[in-house]
Amino acid sequence: MSNKVMRPFLLAAAMLVTVGAAHAQLKVGVVDLQKVLQGTAEIKQAEADLKARFGPRQDELAATERELAKLQQEFEANQTKYTEAALADLTARIQNRQRIYQRNAQALQEEVNRDRQDILSRVGQRLQEIVKKVAEAQAFDMVVDSQSTLYSKPALDISAAVTTAYDAAYPVKK
DSSP, X not given: OOXXXXXXXXXXXXXXXXXHHHXXXXXXXXXXXXXXXXXXXXXXXXXXXXXXXXXXXXXXXXHHHHHHHHHHHHHHHTTTTSOHHHHHHHHHHHHHHHHHHHHXXXXXXXXXXXXXXXXXXXXXXXXXXXXXXXXXXXXXXXXXXXXGOSOOXXXXXXXXXXXXXXXXXXXXXX
């Protein structure tokens, strides 16, 4: 079994051992980190900034893609009408545009991924601090990610509190 599959079972076993050893009741909170991330004002602003920053380049790629489709149609429609030299020229233009498109698409994707990773890394570190503060404020002994939990009562979900605390601690600068 993979670590991802085993993780909930190991967590459950650890909780049982802890509860059994201490003969005390644990207060456990559950947080949906994905939901919290998507709900923070900082992530929403970062997504809007990425769209504004990279939107024009994405539009250029879409235009290049449409141009390639038009060239392909021209090639297919005129194979019997064009001379070999004209077809060779058209083929060369198509291949050149494809190379440019692929290079630009890859560069854009790498840049977007790099920026997203930087944002997620920064927000992830801050989020850990906020989860700890919310857990301490609500006297939780343990907080688990809902993605690693097989079942939890909805009342244990502190995602909204974490999102609110995050936005309060790290307000978006406009």
